[in-house]
Amino acid sequence: MDEKNRSGSASSGKSFVAEAAIISVSNFAVKLVGVLFKIPLANILGSYMGIFNAAYSIYAMLFTVSTSGLPVAVSKLVAAAAERGRRREADKVFRTCAAVFGSIGLTCSLIMFFGAERICAATNHSGAEYAMRVIAPTLFVICITASIRGYFQGLRNMYPTAISNFIEAFLKLVLGLGGVVFARHMGWSGPVQAAFAVSGITVGVIVGTVFLAFCKKKRGGRDIPSTDRRVSRYRNIAASAMKVAVPVTLAASALYFSTFFDTVAINNRLIASGFTESAADSLYTAYTTLAISISDLVPSTLVYPIALSILPAMTAALTGGRRREVRGYIRSSIRISAIIAIPSAFGLAALARPVIKMIYFNSLPDPITLLDGSTVMPIDVGVKSLCLLSAGILFLSLLSTTNSLLHSYGKSFTPVASIGVGILLLVVAETILVSIPAVGIYGAPIASLLCYFTATVLNMRAVRRISGMRLSPFYLYGKPFICGALCGISAYGAYRLASLFIAETSRIACALLFVCGLIPGILVYVGSMLAFRGITASEIRLLPGGGRFASLLIKMRLLKENEVK
Numbered sequence: 387m388d389e390k391n392r393s394g395s396a397s398s399g400k401s402f403v404a405e406a407a408i409i410s411v412s413n414f415a416v417k418l419v420g421v422l423f424k425i426p427l428a429n430i431l432g433s434y435m436g437i438f439n440a441a442y443s444i445y446a447m448l449f450t451v452s453t454s455g456l457p458v459a460v461s462k463l464v465a466a467a468a469e470r471g472r473r474r475e476a477d478k479v480f481r482t483c484a485a486v487f488g489s490i491g492l493t494c495s496l497i498m499f500f501g502a503e504r505i506c507a508a509t510n511h512s513g514a515e516y517a518m519r520v521i522a523p524t525l526f527v528i529c530i531t532a533s534i535r536g537y538f539q540g541l542r543n544m545y546p547t548a549i550s551n552f553i554e555a556f557l558k559l560v561l562g563l564g565g566v567v568f569a570r571h572m573g574w575s576g577p578v579q580a581a582f583a584v585s586g587i588t589v590g591v592i593v594g595t596v597f598l599a600f601c602k603k604k605r606g607g608r609d610i611p612s613t614d615r616r617v618s619r620y621r622n623i624a625a626s627a628m629k630v631a632v633p634v635t636l637a638a639s640a641l642y643f644s645t646f647f648d649t650v651a652i653n654n655r656l657i658a659s660g661f662t663e664s665a666a667d668s669l670y671t672a673y674t675t676l677a678i679s680i681s682d683l684v685p686s687t688l689v690y691p692i693a694l695s696i697l698p699a700m701t702a703a704l705t706g707g708r709r710r711e712v713r714g715y716i717r718s719s720i721r722i723s724a725i726i727a728i729p730s731a732f733g734l735a736a737l738a739r740p741v742i743k744m745i746y747f748n749s750l751p752d753p754i755t756l757l758d759g760s761t762v763m764p765i766d767v768g769v770k771s772l773c774l775l776s777a778g779i780l781f782l783s784l785l786s787t788t789n790s791l792l793h794s795y796g797k798s799f800t801p802v803a804s805i806g807v808g809i810l811l812l813v814v815a816e817t818i819l820v821s822i823p824a825v826g827i828y829g830a831p832i833a834s835l836l837c838y839f840t841a842t843v844l845n846m847r848a849v850r851r852i853s854g855m856r857l858s859p860f861y862l863y864g865k866p867f868i869c870g871a872l873c874g875i876s877a878y879g880a881y882r883l884a885s886l887f888i889a890e891t892s893r894i895a896c897a898l899l900f901v902c903g904l905i906p907g908i909l910v911y912v913g914s915m916l917a918f919r920g921i922t923a924s925e926i927r928l929l930p931g932g933g934r935f936a937s938l939l940i941k942m943r944l945l946k947e948n949e950v951k
Contacts, residue, residue, distance in 0.1 A: 402692075402699040402715065403722065405544045409691035412548030417687050419555040421745055423562060427583055428675065428746060430566055434513075434576035436671040438583055440506075441517035443649045443674070454638035455631030456487045456529060457536030458697065458793060462630055463623065464540025465698035469705040471613030475623075476540070480602075482623045484533040487631070491529035498522040508650070513577035521584045524591040531591065534598040540698050541609050546601045553597055554590035562586025633798035637789060640805040644812055644837060648674065648830055655820040656827065660757050668754045669767060669827045676742050676768025677831070681775035684730040689723050689783035693790040700794035716853055719787050721925060724863040727783035729911045732874025735776040737881055737903045738769045744896040757823050767827060774831035780863070781838035788845035792852070800848045801841075808841035865920035872914050877907030916944045 428435050460483050467476040498505075499522040502515035535547045565582030618626075652673070656666035696719045703711040734741065742765055753761040789801045812833045819829025850857045881903030888895050888902075915921050916939065923945055926936040939945035 402542075402695040402719070405542055405695040405699075406691040408544040408548050409694055410688055412544075412551050413687040413691060416551050416555040417683050419552075419559050423555075423559045423586075424675075424679065425745060426563055427566060430563075430570060431576065431579060431583065433667075433671075434580055435675055436667050437514045437577055438517060438580045439671065439674045440649055441514040441521065441580065441584060443645050455633075455635035456483060456532040457539060458634045458790075459483060459627040459631040460533055460536025461540040461698050462701050462793065463626060464537055465542075465701040466705045468541060468610045469702045471611040472616060473610040473612040474615065475617045476537070476610050478617055478620070479623055479627070480533055480537045482620050483536070483627050483631075484530055486624055486627065487533065488526065488529045491526040495522045495525040498525060513575075514580070516577050516581035517584045520581045521588055524588050527591050527595050531595045531598055534595075534602050537602065539694065542695070542698050543605075543609065544695070546598055550594040550598050554587070554594040557590035557593055558586040560586065561589050630793065630798055633802045634789075634793060637798075637801040637805050640802070640809045643809055644834055645678070647813060647816065648678075651816055652820060652827065652830055655817065659821050659823055659826070662755075665755055668752075668764065672754070672764035672767040673771050673827050673830060676746060676764065677771035677775055680741060680745065681734070681772055681779070684734065684779050685727065685782045685786065688726050688730070690786050692719055692723055693786040696787065697790040697794055700791060704794060713853070713855060716791055716849065716855060716857075718925065719791065720784065720849075720857065720862055723783045723787045724780065725866050725915075725921060725925070727780045728863060728866045728870035729873045729907070731776045731779040732870045733877050733904065733907045734779065735773045736874040736878035736907065737900055738772040738776070739765070740881060740890070740896045740900040740903065742768050742772065743890055744893055744900050747893040747896060770828060771831050774828065774835065778831075778835050778838045781835070781842040785838060785842045785845060788842070788849050791849050792845065795852050797848065797852060801845060804841040804844035804848070805837075807844060808837035808839075811840055812837035865918050866915070869911050869914040869918060869920050873907045873911035876910040877903040880906040919946065921945075 427438070431438060460479060463479045463483075464476045467473075467479060499519050502518040502522070505518065506512055506514045531550065535550070538544070538546045562583050562585060565585045566579050569579040569582040648670075652670045653663075653666045656669060657663060661669070696715060700712060700715050703715060746765075753763055754767070755761055785801075785805075792798065792800045815836050816829055816833035819825045819832055820827065822829065825832070846857065849855075881899055884899050884902035888899055890896050890899065923936045923940060926939070926945070936945065
C-alpha cells in the first residue's frame with residue numbers, strides 16, 4: 387500500500403478511535419466502580435447475591451428491549467442529517483425517537499413491576515421480586531437517556547455519554563451500598579437487602595438523565611451546519627428509526643437472551659440432573675458472579691466503544707460517498723478489535739485464578755457438594771468457567787464491531803439472522819450439556835462459545851460480501867493470535883513462578899501475583915507484535931498519542947512504514 391493510501395487509512399480511522407478512547411476511559415472507570423460495588427455487596431448479601439444477579443439479569447433483558455436499538459437509530463439518523471447539513475432534522479429525530487421509544491420503555495417498566503412475582507416464579511428465584519420492582523422505573527427513564535446519548539453520539543461527541551455513565555455508576559456504588567448496609571442494620575430480610583442494593587441503579591439513572599438533559603439544552607445542535615433547511619416528516623423519521631431500531635433490538639435482545647436463558651435453564655437443568663436446589667443455586671452463583679462478571683470486562687471496556695464510535699463515522703462516510711474512507715474504517719475497526727481482544731483472551735485465561743481471588747477474596751462462597759458426594763470450591767468452578775468464557779472475548783468483540791458495520795450499511799437484519807442461529811445453538815447445547823453430570827455447569831460457557839463463534843463467522847461473511855473487500859483471516863488476526871498465545875504463556879509462567887514466593891493469603895497478595903503475570907504478558911505481546919510485524923505504523927497512529935510513538939519506533943527500526951501483507 388502506498389503512502390497516499392496509508393495516510394488516507396490513518397485519517398479515516400483517527401477520529402473514531404479517539405472517540406472510542408473517550409468511552410473506553412469512561413467504561414474502565416465504570417467497571418472499576420462496579421467491582422468496588424460488587425465486592426462488599428457479595429460480602430454483605432452472601433447467599434442472597436444470587437437473588438441480586440437474577441433480578442439484574444432479568445432487568446438487563448427488558449432494558450435491552452427498551453433501549454438497545456434507540457441510541458443506534460438516533461446516532462445513525464443524526465449522523466446522516468449532520469452530514470447533509472440538516473440541523474432541524476437532527477433535532478426532530480431526537481424528539482420523535484424519544485416519544486416513540488419512551489412509550490416502549492414505559493410498557494416494559496409496567497411489565498416488570500406488575501409481573502415481578504410471575505417472572506421470579508418461572509425462573510425459580512423466589513425473593514427477587516422486590517429488587518425487580520425497585521429497578522423497574524429505570525426502563526422508562528433510560529429511554530430518554532438513550533435518546534440524548536444517541537443524539538450526541540451521532541454528532542461524534544462522546545463526552546456526555548462518558549460522564550453520564552460515570553454518574554450512574556458512582557451513585558450505584560454510594561447509594562446501593564449505603565442502602566443495603568441500612569437494610570441489614572434494620573434487620574430486614576435478604577431479598578429486601580437486595581432490593582436496596584439495586585436502588586442505587588434507579589437513582590443513578592435518573593440523575594444521569596438530568597445531566598444529559600442539561601447538556602442537550604445547553605449545547606443543542608450548535609455543531610451541526612444548517613445548510614439544508616429540508617426536514618423529513620415525523621412519520622418518515624419514525625419509520626426510518628424503526629427500520630434501524632427493531633433489528634438492532636432483536637439482535638441485542640438475542641445476545642442478552644443467553645444470560646436470561648442461563649437464569650431460566652441452569653438451575654432447572656442442574657436440579658433435573660440430581661443436584662439439590664441449594665447446590666444448583668451455589669453453582670449458578672459461582673458461574674455468574676465469579677466468571678461472567680469478569681469475562682465481560684475487556685469487551686465492554688476496550689472493544690465495545692469501537693463499535694459505538696464506528697457507526698456514526700461509517701454512516702457519514704457512506705452518506706458522503708467516500709468509498710476509500712469506508713474501506714479504511716472497515717479494515718481499521720476489525721483489526722484494532724482483534725489486536726485488543728486476542729491478547730486479552732489469552733491473558734485472562736492465564737490469570738483467571740489471581741483475578742477472581744483479587745476481586746472476590748473475602749466473598750467466595752462455601753464449598754459445593756457434587757452428585758458423587760465430593761465437594762468443589764466455588765473459585766475452582768469460577769476459574770474453569772472463566773477460562774472457557776475468555777475464549778469468547780475475540781468473538782464477542784468482532785461480533786459487536788461487525789454489527790455496527792452492517793448497521794451502517796443499512797443491513798440491520800443481517801446481525802439478527804447471525805445471532806439467531808447462534809442463540810439456537812446455545813439453547814440446544816446448554817439444555818443438553820448442563821444436564822450431563824460429567825459436564826454440568828460448564829455446559830453454559832461452552833454453549834455461549836458456540837453461539838458467539840457461529841454469529842461472528844456469519845457476520846464476517848456478510849461484511850465481506852456487502853463491502854466487496856477481501857478480508858483475509860490471517861491478515862486480520864493471524865499474527866495477533868500467535869503473539870497473543872505467547873502473551874498468555876508468558877503471563878501464566880510468570881504468575882506460577884511468582885506464586886512460589888507469594889502465597890495467596892490476602893487480596894493484596896493476589897493483586898501482586900496478577901501484576902507479576904500481567905506485565906510480562908504485555909511486554910511479550912508488544913515485543914512479539916513488533917518483531918513479527920503484526921501491527922502497522924498507520925494502525926499505531928490511530929491510537930491516542932500513537933503518532934509520536936509510531937515515529938519513535940520507526941526511528942528505532944522496530945517498525946517499518948510499509949503495511950503488513
